[in-house]
Each structure stands twice: as C-alpha cells, then as structure tokens.
Amino acid sequence: MVDKRTVKNVTNIIEGLGVNPSSESVSILEDIGTNSKVDAIREMTSRALVKRNEHDSLSVVITNKGKGINDMSTVVAMSTINELLSLQDKTEAMKILEDTVEMHSDEEVRDNARSVKALMALS
Amino acid sequence: MANLSIPAIRERLFNTSRHEQTTQRSTNPFAASTFKGNVLTADVFESSTKQSQPIFTGKLKASALVGSISGIGERFQNIINSVVQFGTKIKENVVNGWNKLEGIEISFNPLKERMTSAYNSVKEVMSTSISDLMTTGISAKSVAKMEDMTAARKLLEDNVAIWEAA
Numbered sequence: 001m002v003d004k005r006t007v008k009n010v011t012n013i014i015e016g017l018g019v020n021p022s023s024e025s026v027s028i029l030e031d032i033g034t035n036s037k038v039d040a041i042r043e044m045t046s047r048a049l050v051k052r053n054e055h056d057s058l059s060v061v062i063t064n065k066g067k068g069i070n071d072m073s074t075v076v077a078m079s080t081i082n083e084l085l086s087l088q089d090k091t092e093a094m095k096i097l098e099d100t101v102e103m104h105s106d107e108e109v110r111d112n113a114r115s116v117k118a119l120m121a122l123s
Numbered sequence: 124m125a126n127l128s129i130p131a132i133r134e135r136l137f138n139t140s141r142h143e144q145t146t147q148r149s150t151n152p153f154a155a156s157t158f159k160g161n162v163l164t165a166d167v168f169e170s171s172t173k174q175s176q177p178i179f180t181g182k183l184k185a186s187a188l189v190g191s192i193s194g195i196g197e198r199f200q201n202i203i204n205s206v207v208q209f210g211t212k213i214k215e216n217v218v219n220g221w222n223k224l225e226g227i228e229i230s231f232n233p234l235k236e237r238m239t240s241a242y243n244s245v246k247e248v249m250s251t252s253i254s255d256l257m258t259t260g261i262s263a264k265s266v267a268k269m270e271d272m273t274a275a276r277k278l279l280e281d282n283v284a285i286w287e288a289a
Contacts, residue, residue, distance in 0.1 A: 002289035009261045009282045016266020017275060024272040032279050038287055 011044060018048030023056065030060045034067045042067075043076045050083040055092055062096050062113060063104060069112050081116055085123045094120060 014033055017025040026049065033045025046068045049057040061068025061080050068080045084093055097120070100113035261278070269275045 002286050006285045012261045012263040013266050013279045015263040019267045022272050028276045036283055
C-alpha cells in the first residue's frame with residue numbers, strides 16, 4: 001500500500017510539470033507518466049497533458065496507442081476524454097483529432113479519435 | 124334619637140296610641156308591626172348608607188405605599204446580598220480548588236512526569252509532521268518553476284518508482 005506522502009509527491013510533480021513552460025516537461029510526462037504501470041499515475045499524467053492544451057501534449061494522449069484516450073484502462077481513457085471535453089479552447093484538440101482520423105495508421109486509434117471528435121463536436 | 128326624658132318615657136309607656144305617629148318616622152321596619160313602636164323607638168339598625176370600609180386618607184395611603192416600597196427594597200437588598208454571598212462563595216471555592224490543584228500538581232510527581240511526557244510526545248509528533256512537510260514535501264508550484272529538467276525527470280522517476288514498488 002502506497003503511503004500518502006508518495007501519492008502527494010507524484011501528484012504535485014505531475015501537476016507542476018503540466019504547467020512548467022519547458023517543452024521538455026511534456027517528454028518527461030510521456031516517458032515516465034504515461035508508461036507507468038500504475039493506472040492512477042497514467043490517469044494523472046494524461047489529464048495534465050490535456051490541461052496543458054498544446055499540440056505536443058495533446059498529440060501524446062490522442063495519437064499514441066495505449067496512451068490517453070487509447071489507454072487499455074477504461075478509467076484512464078474516460079478520464080482523458082472527460083478532460084478533453086472540459087477544455088475551454090478545443091481548437092487544437094479538434095485539429096489533432098481530425099488529423100488522426102484521416103491519417104493515422106492504426107484503425108483502433110482512428111476509431112477512438114472519431115468517437116472523441118464526435119463527442120467534442122456535440123459538447 | 125328619641126327623647127328619653129322622664130315625662131316622655133312615661134308618655135310612651137302609658138299612652139301608646141299617641142306615640143304611634145312618632146314611631147312610624149323611625150327607619151325600623153318592625154317598629155309598627157312587631158313592637159308597635161312602644162319599646163324600640165331608637166334607630167338601632169345601621170344605615171344602608173353607612174360605609175363599612177374605612178376611608179384612607181392620602182397620608183395613610185402614602186405611608187402604606189412607602190412601607191410596601193421599603194419592604195420591597197429590603198427584599199431586593201436581601202436578594203442582592205444573597206447573590207453577592209453566592210458569588211463570594213463560588214470565588215472562594217474556585218480559589219480553594221485552584222490551591223488544591225496546585226498542591227496536587229506539586230505533590231503528585233508521577234502524574235506530573237506523565238503529563239510532561241505526554242506533552243513532549245505530542246510536541247514531538249507535531250514538530251515531526253511539520254518538519255516533514257517543510258523538508259521533504261514537493262509542491263506543484265516548485266516543480267512548475269523548475270528549470271533543471273534533468274532534476275525534474277529524476278524527481279518524477281524516483282517518486283513513481285517508490286509508488287510502483289509499494
């Protein structure tokens with residue numbers, strides 16, 4: 001059982017990296033956070049990347065198989081979609097989703113992107 | 124009042140017929156019928172207009188009022204005195220209790236030691252938790268301002284590893 005202090009530290013680090021102006025923070029979150037075996041860490045990382053609302057950060061959670069909206073965990077995927085729907089400015093996210101639907105090589109990723117795009121268009 | 128002179132009495136005793144007229148002027152309603160006005164000629168009945176209750180004068184009323192007021196004041200004074208006495212008693216009890224507590228605290232050393240130990244342990248726990256928060260706690264604000272991204276990566280790696288190992 002993980003102690004509260006560790007949970008708090010990881011949460012704060014991910015949250016801090018999510019708003020850190022350095023572009024390298026996205027790669028740190030992608031490399032460590034989205035590849036973690038702990039669902040909660042992946043969920044927190046995906047949400048932080050969506051909140052950042054940048055092309056690179058949104059691409060990580062939309063176009064990569066097994067990450068963000070394509071995560072194996074339903075909780076992580078749904079949490080990422082919910083965060084995308086909560087965005088005030090959805091322009092960049094919609095653009096990436098359109099590109100993914102049209103050009104991504106993996107059919108499953110294309111289908112997921114199409115579904116999320118439809119949800120975002122309705123919201 | 125009837126005329127009670129000796130000739131008049133004699134007249135009333137032996138010449139009753141003449142006296143009937145005078146007896147009828149009496150307010151006694153039984154004078155004519157029962158006693159025929161011969162014996163009871165005086166008005167022995169109390170007048171209906173006579174007042175049974177004595178009329179108090181202003182001075183009497185005022186004195187009664189003053190007496191009642193002074194009585195209330197006395198009672199009020201008694202109440203105040205009792206309240207003051209009560210307060211004084213409470214105060215004395217509190218002071219006595221405090222003195223007793225002080226005596227116990229001084230004389231009962233094991234309890235004093237235990238209390239001191241408990242206080243120190245609480246203080247230790249409090250200081251530990253606060254110092255932990257101050258020294259090892261990582262705030263999101265500090266990470267957001269980090270410029271050394273290698274250190275940031277290491278920080279996240281270490282903490283994720285701790286979580287995954289748990």
